[in-house]
Amino acid sequence: MSPYIIETGGLTRSYGDICALKPLDLQVPEGEWLSVMGHSGSGKSTLMNLVGGLDRPTGGTLQVGGENLLALTEDGLARFRRNFVGIIFQQHHLVPYLTAIENVMMAQYFHSMPDEAEARHALERVGLGHRLKNRPGELSGGEQQRVCIARAIINSPKLLLGDEPTGNLDHKSTIMVMELLKELRGEERFTVIMVTHNQDVAAWGDRTIHLDDGMLVREERMNCQ
Amino acid sequence: MLFRLLKNSFLKRPKSVLLVFISIVMGASVATAFLGISGEISHKMALELRSYGANILLEPSAVEGGGFLREDDLPKIKTVFWKYNITGFTPYLFGVADFSANGKRERGIVSGTWFAKNLEVAGEEPSVQGVRGIAPWWDVQGGWPAGPDEAIVGAALAKRLGSAIGGHVEATVRGKQQRFQVVGIVTTGGYEEEQLFAPLITTQELLQLPGKVSRVQVSALTVPMDAFGMKNPAQMTKEEYEKWYCTAYVTSVAKNVEEVMAGSRAKPIWQIASAEGSLLKKLNSLMLLLTILALVASAMAVSTSLMASMAERSPEIALMKAIGADRYQISAIFIGETLIISVIGGMVGYLLGDQLAGIISRTVFNSTIASPFWLFPTAIISAFVVAFAGSVAPLRRALSIEPVRVLKG
Amino acid sequence: MIAVKLIPHLLAALCLLLVLLRCFASRRKSVLLTSVCGLSAGAFTVLLLRSMPVVSPYLLLKSLLGVGFLALWGVSVAVNYRKNAVALDKNEGGIVSSVAALAGTLLAAFAAGGIAIAKLSDTALATFPPVLLLLVVVIVAVIVGGGATFLEKQLSPRVTITPVGMVVAVVALLLFSASSILRLDLFSPLSMKVMKGVHDLVHQSMESVLIPDHVFVRPVVWKYIGFLFGKEVGFWGGMVIWFTPPVLIALAVSSRKLPSVGHIRQGAQRRKLLAGALREQRLQLLLPLFSLCVLAGAAYQSSFPTVEYWDPKPIPVVANEGGMIILPKKGDILLEDGKIHKYLFKQKEREARFFVLLTPDGQLTVDLDACAICKPDGYGQAEGSVICYYCKTLIPLDTVGKPGGCNPVPIPFTVKDDAVVIDALTLINTWGATVQATTRVKEGGK
CATH class of the missing domain: 2.102.10 (Rieske Iron-sulfur Protein)
Known part of the structure; x- marks a missing residue:
């Protein structure tokens, strides 16, 4: 068993002539919190999509949790995502006509089967026990993001991906969300990969890599804060 | 959960759901109406054709016999080669008479016939012949005549005369009078309603034509005409003629009967029937074509509105895919949605279509319509067909959505 | 024409082989070989017996079908009675021994082949020379076998078939195939027997108990007794006997206990396990329900036979x-x-x-x-x-x-x-x- 949860070798992704990700070798040990930084268009979102099984690389090798993502069919990738990955988006992407708890239960439904008690518990854990029956439109940005977190962790993923999860939040909410993530990570022991261009947010991680124009340009290791 | 998803998605987007629903209802109701009418027309036509229960008509040939057939020849019909195929026959003798009843005088036709005569032919099984056997669709209120001076009156004639069951009708022909007791009123939907039916023997006396018959209706079991049956018997080889003669074509049975009735000419009535049959076929295929066109049109409407709502919903679908829904789960949601809409749409379409069929048949065909049971499943199935034909393309579109592209940012 | 007549039977045989292959997936090759041999052997035997003047092949086939139906009853009662004790309804490799599996396959395929060939009339068969006929039979059997193998490969590996599901599907398919042949149909004789049985029972109890009192039995009572003599009793009684086994099996499957998940702490794992068990259960309900439809088709075919001339061999x-x-x-x-x-x-x-x-x-x-x-x-x-x-x-x-x-x-x-x-x-x-x-x-x- 490899100690790394993610292993890439010469990973590339190009859209036509544009090369979004130049050959990249990356290893992420299990349990690490990795921050990915870079300007927009630097390939950081592409990297996250590849690792999360949302997109397919055009070259190289990609092993996530011992699974060769290049060999999976479309449905295989869907199964990989539901069993292995939790995703938090910048725009939250909650289904507008479902209540908070239903949004969480939908993830349960696609994973296996819905369980309302468990979904309620998950929302209580992110501090939304009082807003179960509210639709996303009735929630603040921070609350929406916390629903999104509850949805991402409900299926106990090994890998949590965050695509600028705090990009739309004010400072106070950002701190709240990051604290929450840290706390949950302490309990659930998932690996975190977080894309951000905010130095402060990146500092929450164990390690930060900087991407520029699809290439890894710098890597820094944080010490415990 | 699936149910919750569907319920919420319906409630959230009533407009686009309504659009799809209306398209499906349109398709289902048009299909129901058209198929219902065409079924009803077939039914009506079939009834009409069945009123020619007799399929061979024996008339005096113009050349000989002085315009009448002989009653004495009738039993011979039961002795012909095809006797077992002849299920019944009945003679008629027609004459114009002046009827009077309740003080009203009307001119009409007196028709002598057998109602249910016990026919005994030497060497054959006794049988019962007459109108009752050959025209089972006659709707007689009251009873059938039993005595020689009892008669049944056609509904139209009865109305003109104002006569009712139990009353009397006086018939006068060239000075000779006969008083009939009315025991029944007959409704047939045809020219018979203008006539008075009396026992043959009485009519012969009244018309002073003893032993004469104007025409004989024969009902025979026959095989459908094929190419061979259409051939002219006169031009057949001996072998072919043998085969033609011993095949129960309506023509060969007619010929067989003609041979024993002196001075008669037998006309198979199937010619009328087959002409109507082909008309019916054309009408039906036209209806079917229109139905298919209507279904295709509404399927396209469904497809268009689903496509539009799919564009609107693509972020949602992309999200479902991103959090791990595979193709089956996505399809289940959309097919479930279509299924619900089409079941309800089918039912509503059935109700509407039924009404529509009623209106059409009242205004166009001037007849009321009894909706047959099979129309309900037809409506539901056509709703399904429309819904699924219409959702193939949108579903493919939904399945081809790439979450990465839609969920950017 | 011949081919059209055979289509339902060949389809039934195809489904039957598919079910057998999937059920005994670990012995795919030997099961395939056995079933192809069984199909041909059944067809040969019926052909041979038909060419002999006195012996009737129909008795053999009909008894085979009867035994199959009784076995289905036995199995359906057994799975209800010993729900969790016996693993008959679990799909684990070693439960049906290889000999039993192959013997069952052989019998089922034999019956299927025999029924299919019994559908053809003597005159239709007489148009072929015997050697060609045998060759055609073998080729058709091989095609059916090949088709079943192909379909089995297409079938998702998640679909498993338990021995119970296999038995109910196989018997239902055979009965369906037989129902279109007047001489092999079981449903009509069954309802007839029920009618006769009820008739005799009522009659006998009348004779032994009520004879002296016949005059006292009120007309209302006679109406009910009269109902027992009617055709409906035979039909509905036959229906009950006909449909009970798959219903019993479906009940047994649906009332099976789900795995206990209380001890699993992680919600996702717990749900996964439960969902898997539920899916498995639904999958196993599929065959009994499918068989129910097939049996309904058989009853329909038997009650409204397509017009064919009854023309026994002299x-x-x-x-x-x-x-x-x-x-x-x-x-x-x-x-x-x-x-x-x-x-x-x-x-x-x-x-x-x-x-x-x-x-x-x-x-x-x-x-x-x-x-x-x-x-x-x-x-x-x-x-x-x-x-x-x-x-x-x-x-x-x-x-x-x-x-x-x-x-x-x-x-x-x-x-x-x-x-x-x-x-x-x-x-x-x-x-x-x-x-x-x-x-x-x-x-x-x-």
């Missing part, structure tokens, strides 16, 4: 020393069942074909299988009439036994000691005269 008979042909009314053949029974009588070079029929008005009649005018192609029986194969004329059953027209030529006979006695000489002479006359006419025309 049974050879001989005359005794007195020159008399004696046909017992009861015995292997029930002469008075309202169907035509054809016989073939041979004497030296001459032969005569005739049939015995109980007409609807209750008269027995013996007639030549030919009429006075047509070529002696014989008659087949349809609903309420017989048809002359030569001129396609329908002759009402009531008039069979009367001479004239295209009616079959009647033969004088007597009834003695519950047997029909026919003078062989009269028979052969009448046949000779009739056939000579009709063929002379035909040839004279040339």
Whole structure:
């Protein structure tokens, strides 16, 4: 068993002539919190999509949790995502006509089967026990993001991906969300990969890599804060 | 959960759901109406054709016999080669008479016939012949005549005369009078309603034509005409003629009967029937074509509105895919949605279509319509067909959505 | 035409093989081989038995089907009784031994092949030379086997079939296949038996208990008793017996306990396990429900058979020393069942074909299988009439036994000691005269 949860070798992704990700070798040990930084268009979102099984690389090798993502069919990738990955988006992407708890239960439904008690518990854990029956439109940005977190962790993923999860939040909410993530990570022991261009947010991680124009340009290791 | 998803998605987007629903209802109701009418027309036509229960008509040939057939020849019909195929026959003798009843005088036709005569032919099984056997669709209120001076009156004639069951009708022909007791009123939907039916023997006396018959209706079991049956018997080889003669074509049975009735000419009535049959076929295929066109049109409407709502919903679908829904789960949601809409749409379409069929048949065909049971499943199935034909393309579109592209940012 | 007739049977065989292959997935190759052999062997056996004059292949097939249905009943009761004790409804490799699996496969395929070939009439088969026929049978069996293998490969590996599901599907498919053949159908005889059973029961209890009181039984009560004698009782009773096994099996599957998940702490894992078990259960309900539909189809086919002429193969008979042909009314053949029974009588070079029929008005009649005018192609029986194969004329059953027209030529006979006695000489002479006359006419025309 490899100690790394993610292993890439010469990973590339190009859209036509544009090369979004130049050959990249990356290893992420299990349990690490990795921050990915870079300007927009630097390939950081592409990297996250590849690792999360949302997109397919055009070259190289990609092993996530011992699974060769290049060999999976479309449905295989869907199964990989539901069993292995939790995703938090910048725009939250909650289904507008479902209540908070239903949004969480939908993830349960696609994973296996819905369980309302468990979904309620998950929302209580992110501090939304009082807003179960509210639709996303009735929630603040921070609350929406916390629903999104509850949805991402409900299926106990090994890998949590965050695509600028705090990009739309004010400072106070950002701190709240990051604290929450840290706390949950302490309990659930998932690996975190977080894309951000905010130095402060990146500092929450164990390690930060900087991407520029699809290439890894710098890597820094944080010490415990 | 699936149910919750569907319920919420319906409630959230009533407009686009309504659009799809209306398209499906349109398709289902048009299909129901058209198929219902065409079924009803077939039914009506079939009834009409069945009123020619007799399929061979024996008339005096113009050349000989002085315009009448002989009653004495009738039993011979039961002795012909095809006797077992002849299920019944009945003679008629027609004459114009002046009827009077309740003080009203009307001119009409007196028709002598057998109602249910016990026919005994030497060497054959006794049988019962007459109108009752050959025209089972006659709707007689009251009873059938039993005595020689009892008669049944056609509904139209009865109305003109104002006569009712139990009353009397006086018939006068060239000075000779006969008083009939009315025991029944007959409704047939045809020219018979203008006539008075009396026992043959009485009519012969009244018309002073003893032993004469104007025409004989024969009902025979026959095989459908094929190419061979259409051939002219006169031009057949001996072998072919043998085969033609011993095949129960309506023509060969007619010929067989003609041979024993002196001075008669037998006309198979199937010619009328087959002409109507082909008309019916054309009408039906036209209806079917229109139905298919209507279904295709509404399927396209469904497809268009689903496509539009799919564009609107693509972020949602992309999200479902991103959090791990595979193709089956996505399809289940959309097919479930279509299924619900089409079941309800089918039912509503059935109700509407039924009404529509009623209106059409009242205004166009001037007849009321009894909706047959099979129309309900037809409506539901056509709703399904429309819904699924219409959702193939949108579903493919939904399945081809790439979450990465839609969920950017 | 032949191919069209066979399509439902071949489809049933295909499904049957598919189910067997998936159920015994670990022994795919041997099961495939066995089933192809079984299909051909069944077809061969039926062909062989049909070519022999006296033995009827239908009895064999029908008893096989009957045993299958009884076995299905046994299995359905067993899975309910010992729900969790026996792993019959679990799909684990070693539960059915390899010998049992192969034997079952062989029997099922044998029956399927036999039924399919029994669908074809003698005249249809006679158009093929025997060697070619055997070859075609083997080729078709191989094609069916290949098709089943192909489909099995396409089937998602998540779909598993338990031995119980296999039994119910196989028996249902065989009964469906058999239901379109009058002589192999089980549903109609079943409802008939139920009707007769109820009838006898009511009758006997009346006789033993109520005879002295008959006059006191109120008319209302008689109405209910009368209902028991009706046709509906047989039909609905038959339906109940027919559909109970798959329903029982479905009940057993759906009432099976789900795995206990209380000890698993992580919600996602717990849900996964539960969802898997639920899916498995639903999958296993699929075959009993499918079988229910198939059995309903069989009952429908049996109740509304497609119009086909009942045309039994003539049974050879001989005359005794007195020159008399004696046909017992009861015995292997029930002469008075309202169907035509054809016989073939041979004497030296001459032969005569005739049939015995109980007409609807209750008269027995013996007639030549030919009429006075047509070529002696014989008659087949349809609903309420017989048809002359030569001129396609329908002759009402009531008039069979009367001479004239295209009616079959009647033969004088007597009834003695519950047997029909026919003078062989009269028979052969009448046949000779009739056939000579009709063929002379035909040839004279040339």
